[in-house]
Amino acid sequence: MLKFVKGPLESIDGVEIYPIISLLIFFIFFTALFWWVITAKKDYIKYVSRMPLDFDTDEESHNNQKTDLS
Template identity: 50%
Template sequence: MLKYIKHYAESIDGITIYPVISLLVFFIFFVAVLYHVKKMNKEKADEISRLPLEENTGNKEAHHFENFKHA
């Protein structure tokens, strides 16, 4: 099966550019996320880091789920 796909892919003209494009998209996305995290203020980062640990989030859906769980 892989041999068939490899043979088919080799017959397509200009297919060698797609791995380069995908690498560039990944690298640009990674750098953008890294830049966003570096520019984030410390208070916001601390707030986000505490989210999974907070019990009372004030979210109505979470409260509804807790009521459903106890019923």
């Protein structure tokens, strides 16, 4: 299986840089995400965690308002 992937890639000049770039993108993204999680304000995290629950109650009250107008 590996020869089907490795064979065509050997003929491309400079192909060895792509795994290094991929690793750097992966590392930078998750380092930045980790830093954001550590420095995020606790109030914002609580607000965002309640959003799905608040959406359901907002939708129900919105539907009730529609029926009251009819």
